[in-house]
Amino acid sequence: MGFLEDKGRARLFYKYLSTVYDRINPFVWDERMRAEALDWLDVEAGDRVLDVGCGTGFGTEGLLEHTDDVHALDQSVHQMEKAFAKFGTRDRVAFYRGDAERLPFADDTFDAVWSSGSIEYWPHPVAGLREIRRVAKPGASVLVVGPDYPNSHLLQRLADAIMLFYDAEEADRMFERAGYETYEHHIQQAKPGSPKAITTVATVPDS
Template identity: 70%
Template sequence: MGLLEDKSRARLFYKYLSTVYDRVNPFIWNEEMRAEALELLDLDPDDRVLDVGCGTGFGTEGLLQYTDDVHGLDQSIHQMEKAFEKFGRTDEVNFYRGDAERLPFADDSFDAVWSSGSIEYWPNPVDALAEFRRVVRPGGPVLVVGPNYPSSTVFQRLADAIMLFYDEAEADRMFAEAGFPDVEHVTMGPTYNPEIAITTLARAPE
């Protein structure tokens, strides 16, 4: 388990990162990548969508281009405070402080679930993905963006020491164990590394 796959350490990390997150984020996860992922999710205007690990609201902002019914959840109050400054606490988005592995929502509560830049901090990603399956309606889409496993042995060792990086085979395993029978993957990234992120789209069983 990587250093930041510990919830208390991840919260402390984001306490300080939150002050510069929106300036650093575009170098790793930019608007073009977000737009490509949102097209995969294929939302309808009346869809009720959950953004897990919403952070400062970068993904949330993109979701609001497709639907007005967006709900954001994060464990870091420091990150969420930045999101409150953009959207208010309950004005444009309903925000919740909570844990991806124990979502505070009833079964079948959402038409779609989105999570970008969060899975790498989950100690038990299969548990979180199973929660996504539980709270999304049957047949509803679930989209997760995470860090693609590097090809270099040196960077692999560094990645393993920090947080969860994974490839398509590992994504297949995690989603299958969480109850998603069919998934598809798209790699994306900025021009300097077009495969830095792995985006996985799944649908809850009917």
């Protein structure tokens, strides 16, 4: 388990990163990548959508282009304060402070679930994916963006020491263990040489 796959350390990390996050984020996860991912999620007007690990609201902003019923959750109050400044605390988005592995919602609540740049900090990612499946309606679309595993052995050792990086094979194992039957993976990159993201789009099974 990587250093930042600890909830206390991750909260402390984001206390400081939140001050520069919106300036750094476009280098690894930009508007073009977000638009491409939103096309895969295929949110329709009126869909109730959950953003797990919303951070400063970059993914939330994209979701609002498709539906007005957006709910956003994060464990870092410092990240969420940046999102509050963009959207208000109750105006356009319903915000919740909470844990991706213990979502504070009833079963079968959401028409779609989005999570970008969050799974790499979950100590138990399969548990988080199960929670997403629980709160999403049968047949709902789920999209999860995480960091793709690097090819270099040196970078792999560094990545493993920090947080969760994973490839398509490991994503298969995680989603299967979490109870998903249908899913596909896409590799995204802001520009040549920048870190790659692995974006998985899954369908919540009917049972």
